[in-house]
Amino acid sequence: xxxxxxxxxxxxxxxxxxxxxxxxxxxxxxxxxxxxxxxxxxxxxxxxxxxxxxxxxxxxxxxxxxxxxxxxxxxxxxxxxxxxxxxxxxxxxxxxxxxxxxxxxxxxxxxxxxxxxxxxxxxxxxxxxxxxxxxxxxxxxxxxxxxxxxxxxxxxxxxxxxxxxxxxxxxxxxxxxxxxxxxxxxxxxxxxxxxxxxxxxxxxxxxxxxxxxxxxxxxxxxxxxxxxxxxxxxxxxxxxxxxxxxxxxxxxxxxxxxxxxxxxxxxxxxxxxxxxxxxxxxxxxxxxxxxxxxxxxxxxxxxxxxxxxxxxxxxxxxxxxxxxxxxxxxxxxxxxxxxxxxxxxxxxxxxxxxxxxxxxxxxxxxxxxxxxxxxxxxxxxxxxxxxxxxxxxxxxxxxxxxxxxxxxxxxxxxxxxxxxxxxxxxxxxxxxxxxxx
Numbered sequence: 001x002x003x004x005x006x007x008x009x010x011x012x013x014x015x016x017x018x019x020x021x022x023x024x025x026x027x028x029x030x031x032x033x034x035x036x037x038x039x040x041x042x043x044x045x046x047x048x049x050x051x052x053x054x055x056x057x058x059x060x061x062x063x064x065x066x067x068x069x070x071x072x073x074x075x076x077x078x079x080x081x082x083x084x085x086x087x088x089x090x091x092x093x094x095x096x097x098x099x100x101x102x103x104x105x106x107x108x109x110x111x112x113x114x115x116x117x118x119x120x121x122x123x124x125x126x127x128x129x130x131x132x133x134x135x136x137x138x139x140x141x142x143x144x145x146x147x148x149x150x151x152x153x154x155x156x157x158x159x160x161x162x163x164x165x166x167x168x169x170x171x172x173x174x175x176x177x178x179x180x181x182x183x184x185x186x187x188x189x190x191x192x193x194x195x196x197x198x199x200x201x202x203x204x205x206x207x208x209x210x211x212x213x214x215x216x217x218x219x220x221x222x223x224x225x226x227x228x229x230x231x232x233x234x235x236x237x238x239x240x241x242x243x244x245x246x247x248x249x250x251x252x253x254x255x256x257x258x259x260x261x262x263x264x265x266x267x268x269x270x271x272x273x274x275x276x277x278x279x280x281x282x283x284x285x286x287x288x289x290x291x292x293x294x295x296x297x298x299x300x301x302x303x304x305x306x307x308x309x310x311x312x313x314x315x316x317x318x319x320x321x322x323x324x325x326x327x328x329x330x331x332x333x334x335x336x337x338x339x340x341x342x343x344x345x346x347x348x349x350x351x352x353x354x355x356x357x358x359x360x361x362x363x364x365x366x367x368x369x370x371x372x373x374x375x376x377x378x379x380x381x382x383x384x385x386x387x388x389x390x391x392x393x394x395x396x397x398x399x400x401x402x403x404x405x406x407x408x409x410x411x412x413x414x415x416x417x418x419x420x421x422x423x424x425x426x427x428x429x430x431x432x433x434x435x436x437x
Contacts, residue, residue, distance in 0.1 A: 023079075023083075025078065025079040025082070028079060028082035028083060028086060029070060029082065031082070031086055032062075032066045032067075032070060032082055032086060035062060035066070035086075035089065035090070035093070036062040036063075036066050036067055039055070039058040039059055039061075039062050039093075040059060040062070042055055042058075043055040043056065043058065043059045044213050044216050044217055044220070045213065046102075047203070047206050047216060048206045048207070048211060048212065048213060048216060049104065049105065050102055050103055050104045050105050051103045051105055051203060051387075051390050051391060052203070053103075053203060053390065053391050053393075053394045053398075054096055054097075054100070054367070054371070054394070056199065056202070056203060056398055057096075057394065057397055057398055057400075058093060058096075060199075060398055060399060060400060061089060061092075061400045062089065064277070064399075064400050064401060065085055065089065065277055065280070065344065065400060066082075066085070066086075066089070066277075068277065069081065069085075069277025069278070069281070070082075072277060072278060074278065075277060075278060075281050076281075077281055077284060077285055078281075080284055081277065081280070081281045081284060084284060084348060084353050084356065085277070085280065085344060087353070087356075087357045088344045088347065088348075088356055088357055088360045089344075089360075090357075091357040091358070091360045091361040091364065092360040092361065092363065092364040093364070094361070094364070095360070095361040095362070095363070095364025095365045095367075095368060096364040096365075096367055096368050097368070098365070098368065099368065099372070100368045100371055100372065101371060101372050101375035101379075102375075103371070103374070103375060103378065103387070103390055105207045105387075106384075106387065107164065107207055109384045109387065110161060110164050110384060110387065110388060111164055111165065112384075113384040113385070113388070114161065114162065114164060114165045115165075120165075122425075123158040123161065123162060124158070124162065126151065126154055126155050126158055127155040127156075127158040127159045127162065127173055128155070129151060129155060130151055130152040130153070130154065130155020130156060130158075130159075130177070131152075131155065131173075131176055131177065131180065133148040133149075133151055133152050133155075134152045134155075134177070134180045134181075134184075135180065136148065137149060137152070138180070138183060138184055138187065146410075146413060147417065150413075150414055150417045150418075153392055153395070153414075154389065154392065154418075154421065155177075156174070156177045156197065156200070157200070157388065157389060157391070157392055158388075159173035159174045159176075159177055160174055160200075160201060160204050160208075161204075161388050163204075163208055164208065167208075174201070177197065178194075178197060178198075181193055181194040181197045182194055186237075186250075186251060186254045189234075189237060189238050189241055191230065191234050192399065192402065195227065195230070195399070196395060196398060196399060198223070198226075199395075199398050199399070200391055200392075200395055200398075202219070202223060203391045204391075205219060206219075233254075233257050233258050234257075236257035237253060237254050237257035239257075240253045240256060240257055241253060279325070279329065279339055279341065279345060280342070280344055280345045280348075282328075282329040282330075282331065283328045283329055283341070283345050283348060283349050284348065285329075286328060286329050286330045287328060287348065287349045288352070290330055291327060291328060291330070291349070293349070293350060293351060293352050293355070294349075294350055295350060295351060295355070296350050296351070297350075298327075298350065299346060299350050299405070302324070302405045303405050303408060303409065307409050307412065307413075324340075324341050324403065324405075325339050325341065328341060328345065328349045339401075340401055340402045340403030340404070340406070341403060341404060342400045342401055342402065342403075342404055342407075343359075343360065343363060343397075343400070343404040343407070344356070344360065344400070345404070346404045346405070347359040347360055347363075367394065367397070370393060370415070374386055374390060374393065377422070378390070383422065383426075385422055385425055386422055389418055389421075389422070392414065392418060393414070393415060393418060395414075396408075396410045396411040396414065397411065
């Protein structure tokens, strides 16, 4: 069986390479549709049995960078785009899957973990603490906001996990978190955190409600329409907020935007707004003719600035997505628009075509190696807390439209925080066992 899978994998790789080397737009489209089909099929198959976080990342990637860009009529360099992007996605896909261990979702283990009174009190305490911190950081900024936000993320996951114990009793807590995330989105007109919270919930839904593949597909279709509607509302809301000199953030304006007439939108379709391809295509056109490949110099400069904790360097500059966008595309962004350069865009801008494929391969290997390390902690050490927190280790990369420097920065700091939290729990458990011995 394993030999057959290996042979099929080799065959698909050879076909993919031949299609990419064909220099034919029609064959590039076949490659894009074929890879998308494989990813979506694998995604629906695995998410009912395991924490298919990688499959969620692949699904969102092919949706935003393959399927939707092919529907974008304004993409003039589609053939070049599919060639470069196709090689990058293929490199990333194989790097992530090469030797990756499957994180099987063990519902009984989680129920037993929550059944322990001390574990239950720990989860509930951090969940309530996360709610408090979210309210606090919504209305006041701190130099250690990152840590408070990470505790909030952990608390949000714990609020979902408590549903495995009793849905009716604890459903109120995920709802509270959702409302708090929505409140932040309304106040800032930035809906990334709110959308990510929904995607994180989606990872748990199939096992939480014991869904089969057809039901997962229905949830997926429903989620697609919800995100489409949210994109329309977000666009209408931003246009209302940015009218005049003052920003009128308010719940009333948001409700008005929910019922905003479709003709009053910006004229862009959902596929054009949700696709991350148009920005990457602009980078392919602009670099290196008008801006040279810096082979990591600019990327390292931005990353070094972002990785330094604000508590140590309070006056450090925030990541300026407008500057990065202009640097790599030559275009200016309106003040009310925020566009991030994702890893595929940064990789090409810094290292060129082949270099971007190597970069995405190495990036995929890093994610895979972390997965296997966590697998060892879950399977060999029986660490259920790591299983519960597993999706948080990858939440930064679920959406492929965020600024990569910020994503990478958040991922590294988040990973260190989560691992520290896990080891602190192990020490606490060890001392508790000694005390009870």
